[in-house]
Amino acid sequence: MTDQPPATLAGLGEFGVVGLITRGLPLGADVRVGPGDDAAVLAPGASDLVVTTDTMVEGVHFKRDWSSGLETGRKAVAAAAADVEAMGGRPWALVVSLSAPADLPVTWLRFFRQGVLQECELAGAQLVGGDTTRSRDVVVGVTVLGRLDGPAVTRAGARPGDVVAVRGRLGWAAAGLAVLGRGFRSPRAAVAAQLAPEVPWGAGEEARAAGATAMIDVSDGLLADLGHVCAASGVAIDLDSAAFEVPDVLQTVAAATGGDPLRLVLTGGEDHALAATFAEADVPAGWRVVGRVVTPPEADTRVTVDGREWEGVGGHDHFGA
CATH class of the missing domain: 3.90.650.10 (PurM-like C-terminal domain)
Incomplete structure (x- = not known):
């Protein structure tokens, strides 16, 4: 008798969820330690570091009746990493916190991972870690690190005549x-x-x-x-x-x-x-x-x-x- 793969996150278990998201991630040479340890270790080089974070809550920012896992993953990365762009930087590395109900289908999680990685590729960033926990609704937190090769462009520099x-x-x-x-x-x-x-x-x-x-x-x-x-x-x-x-x-x-x-x-x-x-x-x-x-x-x-x-x-x- 062939074992059936787990259909929900409860069947997959916490470490299975983490493994599904992080297994085989493409990581650049500037990532000294990637997923699997207590924290990632990065080498930013000579650039300044830009840091921003963003949270998406089911029922507030998206609805699973409307959004697939892939679309939710893409939107979560886009919303967070766009703030790095707004400072004049370029997204570099990000960590994702995922809170989800135990009965969430594993297929949703697979598509979520795909969406995160798709948007990372478009943005030029790499997923280097994160966290998972159980919750009533899906909540996604994304923290993005960006590189800045010159002075940041803030909100405070507009001048009359511009x-x-x-x-x-x-x-x-x-x-x-x-x-x-x-x-x-x-x-x-x-x-x-x-x-x-x-x-x-x-x-x-x-x-x-x-x-x-x-x-x-x-x-x-x-x-x-x-x-x-x-x-x-x-x-x-x-x-x-x-x-x-x-x-x-x-x-x-x-x-x-x-x-x-x-x-x-x-x-x-x-x-x-x-x-x-x-x-x-x-x-x-x-x-x-x-x-x-x-x-x-x-x-x-x-x-x-x-x-x-x-x-x-x-x-x-x-x-x-």
Whole structure:
């Protein structure tokens, strides 16, 4: 009689779960000690080190009814590693903490591992360790280490006279969420963007090399995130609505849901595009100029659109109503 492989994490056991995730990981020469010991040992070389962490909670950031294990793995890495890009660095190594119910299917875990490794390859990073524990829902924590070969690009360097430029997609993930929330799976391109965003990998380092004065990962919505740049830099930003690309897929979703496609672009989060400020002559190819940094009236640091205050919320607030 042939033994059947375990179908759930309970049957696989803790060490089996760890082994499934870490077995045969591709590790570079800069990893002195990889998975299997109490901690990884890395050799960062002469670069500065960038560190960031991000958490995804089932029912808050993803739903297993919507997202496969592969999509969840990709999204977890993308959301965390995009913050390294926003500092002008490049993702290098990451550790993943996975909390999951004992009855989670092993097939989900296999696809999760595949998604993590796929996004690591796109980002240029390597999985070097992590942790597992039992929980009621799936919770994924990703800590990313990045390399920085020059001064970090923070949120605090924007200057009046700079232009604002973006790289990557805006509004796609929000459109996908609107579709999924109504029980549909089409347009598929929008749904795919919500389940596993397309980060413009390499664009952060490109922006730093070109002289970006400030930069941020667009995770909560462009208006909300540029608001952080305004506050940190002591400036205001005025966006030009006519400068934004509003693709057909966003117009389709907005028409079907009774919404405004521009609102999706300006307030939708989770695409993990990059927004940066530059001297006008320094904007790299492939970046879209969408506004300008201006001197705030009476220290009123805020983002306006076409010279007017935006009506409604500017993006997602994790603890908002």
